[in-house]
Amino acid sequence: MRVLVTGGAGYIGSHICLELLEAGHDVTVVDNLANGKREALRRVEALAQRPLELFTADLNHKDDLSAAFSGPRIDAVIHCAGLKAVAESVADPLRYYANNVAGTVTLCEVMRQHGVSRLVFSSSCTVYGDAATVPITEELPPAPVNPYGRTKRMIEQLLTDLQASDPAWDLTLLRYFNPAGAHASGSIGEDPAGVPDNLFAFIAQVAVGRRPELRVFGNDYPTPDGTGVRDYIHVVDLASAHVSALEPAGGPAPRVYNLGTGRGYSVLEVVEAFERASGRKIPYVITERRPGDIARAYADPSRAHAELGWRARRDLHEMCRDAWRWQSQNPDGYPDS
Template identity: 50%
Template sequence: MKVLVSGGMGFIGSHTVVELINSGHEAVIVDNLYNSFKSVLTSLKEITGKDIPFYDVDVTNEKELEEVFEKEKVDAVIHFAGYKAVGESVSKPLMYYKNNLLTTINLAELSQKYNVKHFIFSSSATVYGDQESPLKESMRLGETTNPYGETKKMSERILTDFSKVNPDFHIVLLRYFNPIGAHESGLIGEVPQGIPNNLMPYITQVASGKREKLFVFGNDYDTKDGTGVRDYIHVVDLAKGHLAALTKSKSGLSVYNLGTGEGVSVLELIETFKRVNKIDIPYEITTRRAGDVASVYADGTKALKELGFKTKLTLEDMVRDSWNFEKNLK
């Protein structure tokens, strides 16, 4: 298949492009470089040995986006393009609603117009809200705590309604848990702009000396050691989940969790990083962050049964590859 990857220069998108090409598919990247870098294209070529078509296009610009559909004649869409910082979404809600919903609508409209029947959407476990884990796809959607999460939930609703009038389309909503790690080459990985919103890049920046210490938000949760528990999945496994969804999904709407099914606490992640990479991570316990929940991890039964998807890379792999990428950053 030829696959249009919106946001394909980003953390998850770039790894998915690699897996698509490694599996014999073609990728076409559309990305406005708002939260990514053009140098990623050079890294992708080095990893895959392929020249990958890249369009510096904002997916909210339907006219420019349609020119890509017209020229490339793609068979599928994987939609990653969206703003993703929770804190920023609270301070700039209109920006998040406008961008994240309009990108979804534009891609769905053009997929319908050009008869592109495979559509995979990058969603999030955020849509479950604060419910008891393990989280299952059959659960009702919960109350989101920020505009970012709400845009994921609303985009899911848009695509659900879209699927009802396009029953021959293969539409897949993939609910991610916590992607970390990097490609084993160390050439692509997560590069946050400014202060990292996510735990792993903050840890690697402390390890490299860019930051003095890590702040652990709360140690009084009802968890194994009092710190928050999350389901960390290697970004390469996550990328392979998209490949499984692309090739094995059925007509209509499908929803899958992509996680390991295991909860890991903040302190466990820190200690694993220290042990594997043989480097100290100074940290300070501070107060809880508003909106954080105690424990979030996936039930991966449905993805295993219907897609044959199961993660293979370990927590040790995740922390090793994250640090390897950080060390390679110029």
């Protein structure tokens, strides 16, 4: 297949591109490079020893986007492009709705114009909001609690409406839990702009000396050590799920899958595992809980296993080891390019 990956120059997208190339697919990337790096794609090509095609274009610029569909026939789209910082989405919701929701509308319009009907969408466990029960199954009614999560849920709804309007669409929604780690080579990984929004990237920057300490938001949650528990999933496992999701499977579309390991780890367990993997001390301070944070969230990933034949294979140690390899080899992230 030739697969068009939106947001392919980003953290998860670059790992997906590599998995696709290694599985023998051809890859076209559309990315406006707002948060993605050209260098990430150069490294993907070097690892796969195969080229891919990059269109530097914004999803909301229909003509530019259309150009990416005008070359060799695109068989499927993996839609990772999006803004993802929760606090930023609270401060500037219009930007999030315009980029994420309107961008997806334009993408689907352009796909329809070009007769492309298969799409795999990067959704998030954020759509579940403050889930009352764990493990979280796909049946739990979504109830996102911030604008970012609502953009993800709105996109899921618009894709569900689209599927209902025309059975020719073939849509899959993947709800990621907490992506972590990097490719085992250490040559591609997460390179956040500004202050990292997620735990692994923050810890890695503390370990490498870019930040003095980790702030742990609350140690009075009803969890074994009082810190929040999340389901971390190795980014290469996550990427491989997309290759599986390209093959039609399971029940009627849109198909919805949780992507997680099914096991939760607390913040302090991750700190300890990272210290072991890196041989570095991770100083931390306990601060107030963050508004909106929940005690525990982990997936029931059994549907993805049953229908896609996929499951996460890499454990917490491998996530820490690979995140550290990436960060120690690239202390300042990708060079500017």
